[in-house]
Amino acid sequence: MRFPSGWQDRLRGEWVLLVGVLLIVVFSIGVSRELLRRRAVADDIAALRAEVASLTSRRDELQRLIAEFQTATAQEREARTRLNLAHPGERALLIQQPTVNAITASEDDAAAVTSTANGSNPLPQRWWQYFFGT
Numbered sequence: 001m002r003f004p005s006g007w008q009d010r011l012r013g014e015w016v017l018l019v020g021v022l023l024i025v026v027f028s029i030g031v032s033r034e035l036l037r038r039r040a041v042a043d044d045i046a047a048l049r050a051e052v053a054s055l056t057s058r059r060d061e062l063q064r065l066i067a068e069f070q071t072a073t074a075q076e077r078e079a080r081t082r083l084n085l086a087h088p089g090e091r092a093l094l095i096q097q098p099t100v101n102a103i104t105a106s107e108d109d110a111a112a113v114t115s116t117a118n119g120s121n122p123l124p125q126r127w128w129q130y131f132f133g134t
Helices: 005-069 071-081 100-114 122-133
Strands: none
Touching: 005 071
C-alpha cells in the first residue's frame, strides 16, 4: 500500500517540526542551566568581595592598633595600668571601692535620720499620721 505523495511530505514535515522543537527545548534547558550557574557564581563572587573588604578593613584597624601599642607612651601606660609599675621616686595611691558593710552603714544612717526622736517612725509614716490621724 502506498501513501499519496502529499502524505509523505506532510509526515516528513511533522517529524522535522517535532525534532526541531525537541532540539530547541534541549538547548534552552542547557542555556538556562548555564545562566543560573553563572548567576550563582556571580553572587558568590560578590559575597567573597564583600568579605574581603571587611577583612581588609579589620586588618587595617589591627595594624593601626599594633603601631599605636608599639609607641613608648602606650607601653608606659600599659605598664602602669596592668603591672602597677611606677618611675623611681613616684608614689602610687590606691583608692579602694566602698565595701558592702560601708554601704549598709550609710543606709542605716539614712534610716536613723528619717526616724523621730521619741520613736522609730519613718518620715512617710509621720506624714500619714499627720494627715489622716491614725
